[in-house]
Amino acid sequence: MSLGDFKLLYAASCVxxxxxxxSPTLAFVVRLPEGERFSELYVLGSEHLAEEYPFxxxxxxxxxxxxxxxxxxxxxxxxxxxxxxxxQSDSLPDSVNGRSSSLEPLFEYRVALRDGGVWEKExxxxxxxxxxxxxxxxxSGLVVDDYLxxxxxxxxxxxxxxxxxxxxxxxxxxxxxTVSAFEFHNRFVGVWLNVTMPT
Amino acid sequence: xMRTRKNRIAFCALSAxxxxxxxxxxxxxxxxxxxxxxSSKLAQADNxxxxxxxxxxxxxxxxxxxxxLLKEVNDANAVLAEAHTASRSGDNETASLKSDQAFxxxxxxFSEAESLERSAKYDSQARLVWTALLSSLxxxxxxxxxxxxWRYLKKRYVRQALEMQPAKVDQA
Numbered sequence: 001m002s003l004g005d006f007k008l009l010y011a012a013s014c015v016x017x018x019x020x021x022x023s024p025t026l027a028f029v030v031r032l033p034e035g036e037r038f039s040e041l042y043v044l045g046s047e048h049l050a051e052e053y054p055f056x057x058x059x060x061x062x063x064x065x066x067x068x069x070x071x072x073x074x075x076x077x078x079x080x081x082x083x084x085x086x087x088q089s090d091s092l093p094d095s096v097n098g099r100s101s102s103l104e105p106l107f108e109y110r111v112a113l114r115d116g117g118v119w120e121k122e123x124x125x126x127x128x129x130x131x132x133x134x135x136x137x138x139x140s141g142l143v144v145d146d147y148l149x150x151x152x153x154x155x156x157x158x159x160x161x162x163x164x165x166x167x168x169x170x171x172x173x174x175x176x177x178t179v180s181a182f183e184f185h186n187r188f189v190g191v192w193l194n195v196t197m198p199t
Numbered sequence: 200x201m202r203t204r205k206n207r208i209a210f211c212a213l214s215a216x217x218x219x220x221x222x223x224x225x226x227x228x229x230x231x232x233x234x235x236x237x238s239s240k241l242a243q244a245d246n247x248x249x250x251x252x253x254x255x256x257x258x259x260x261x262x263x264x265x266x267x268l269l270k271e272v273n274d275a276n277a278v279l280a281e282a283h284t285a286s287r288s289g290d291n292e293t294a295s296l297k298s299d300q301a302f303x304x305x306x307x308x309f310s311e312a313e314s315l316e317r318s319a320k321y322d323s324q325a326r327l328v329w330t331a332l333l334s335s336l337x338x339x340x341x342x343x344x345x346x347x348x349w350r351y352l353k354k355r356y357v358r359q360a361l362e363m364q365p366a367k368v369d370q371a
Contacts, residue, residue: 010348
């Protein structure tokens with residue numbers, strides 16, 4: 001090895017050592033690029049799996065699903081999950097334009113989560129006041145976590161699949177700190193329910 | 200005569216009793232929670248919980264440990280959700296009571312979060328100053344060590360080069 005090459009190697013080693021010594025200070029100043037930021041919203045069946053979701057429901061039954069929210073936004077987040085019920089003709093959230101469903105929420109959950117935090121809740125629900133007249137079915141109440149919410153929702157008989165279909169769905173909203181208001185976070189999940197009449 | 204006087208006294212006593220009772224009864228009005236009362240309390244609680252959350256978020260950004268405060272915010276969040284659901288169902292009494300409960304839960308969170316944020320910022324600044332100082336000291340020492348090291352290594356390199364025996368060349 002020539003003296004010039006040896007000098008270069010020595011200088012490079014010194015610079016490397018210098019960077020190692022500087023690294024704690026650099027960590028305060030330099031921000032490394034972070035991964036994708038997102039929130040997760042999921043619903044699992046009664047066995048805590050993505051199966052065994054309640055489908056055929058009647059007035060007598062109490063059904064349960066697991067609702068979860070995960071924060072991967074890199075910061076602390078405040079969320080609201082709105083519980084809504086729709087029939088087949090009611091609107092769903094518009095995920096293309098990021099608009100929530102126009103339906104009024106029946107119930108809600110609120111939770112503040114730190115980055116990487118996951119919140120999960122066992123949601124039990126039952127339908128109250130189911131009645132049928134002709135080709136229509138009416139529900140007049142939903143009991144969520146032992147809390148009765150009165151409303152009136154009618155579904156028409158679906159002759160193609162043979163049933164009265166409702167969808168219980170959950171919308172995720174997050175607090176926008178700049179305007180101090182909750183905005184739809186463009187995430188929703190739901191379970192279809194086929195309402196059967198008591199015999 | 201006596202009988203009439205007794206009757207008058209009894210009549211006066213009865214009138215006085217009725218007057219006292221009616222004044223007491225008119226003073227008693229059962230408190231009924233109105234829609235406006237519930238709405239304003241709900242808005243107040245919403246605002247308080249949001250402010251508390253924003254303060255906790257700022258404290259966490261500054262590097263403070265906000266686990267305890269976050270728990271309080273979540274306690275308030277749970278009660279506030281119940282208040283909103285009750286309000287939508289028209290149960291103004293429950294909505295008012297739950298709003299008050301949520302408001303009271305986060306009442307001290309805002310000031311505590313601000314205090315935590317201040318101390319976390321101060322700690323962070325102090326840590327930065329100390330780290331920068333130690334790094335500067337380390338760099339200075341490294342610079343001096345590298346200079347002396349280079350002089351030593353260069354000398355050694357030259358000495359080794361001079362001590363090398365020239366290779367014999369066979370001229371036959």
